[in-house]
Amino acid sequence: MALIKDYEIQGTGVTVPNAYHVITDLKVHKRMADHALPPDLAQPTGLTNNGVRSAADLPVYWQAGYVGRIWVTIWSSAQARTDGLNPIGVAGINTTEVEAEISIGTAGLDQRCEFMLDMADSAPTDLVQAYNHLKSLDFYAGCTED
Numbered sequence: 001m002a003l004i005k006d007y008e009i010q011g012t013g014v015t016v017p018n019a020y021h022v023i024t025d026l027k028v029h030k031r032m033a034d035h036a037l038p039p040d041l042a043q044p045t046g047l048t049n050n051g052v053r054s055a056a057d058l059p060v061y062w063q064a065g066y067v068g069r070i071w072v073t074i075w076s077s078a079q080a081r082t083d084g085l086n087p088i089g090v091a092g093i094n095t096t097e098v099e100a101e102i103s104i105g106t107a108g109l110d111q112r113c114e115f116m117l118d119m120a121d122s123a124p125t126d127l128v129q130a131y132n133h134l135k136s137l138d139f140y141a142g143c144t145e146d
Contacts, residue, residue, distance in 0.1 A: 005143040025071035
């Protein structure tokens with residue numbers, strides 16, 4: 001599976017039409033308890049989100065459960081990937097860990113490659129959930145699937 005979307009190579013002004021975005025790594029981390037919210041002195045309570053800690057309101061960074069961390073590798077086309085050519089970009093948390101031999105991150109997407117996994121027996125696979133998460137982001141609006 002892959003997502004097809006135009007991709008601008010960061011810092012070059014070059015846009016590659018119909019680039020091939022593939023999840024090349026998905027790590028699952030189990031968080032046993034909600035983490036304390038960090039201080040926010042701009043709030044009257046001194047707490048992030050004014051201290052509201054309902055599970056529905058907690059962002060993925062503070063919520064207990066299974067966290068999926070996605071790394072995406074981007075090639076100029078499916079054929080470029082098949083031919084073993086170098087990728088043109090990467091996205092994910094700490095993208096330098098991706099074995100792409102490049103360090104071109106994707107501005108505005110890297111920190112959004114983390115989501116809460118649904119662990120119910122009837123839930124889709126982790127990989128399907130990861131692609132669904134990506135498709136829910138503004139960055140991938142209007143993409144097609146391969």
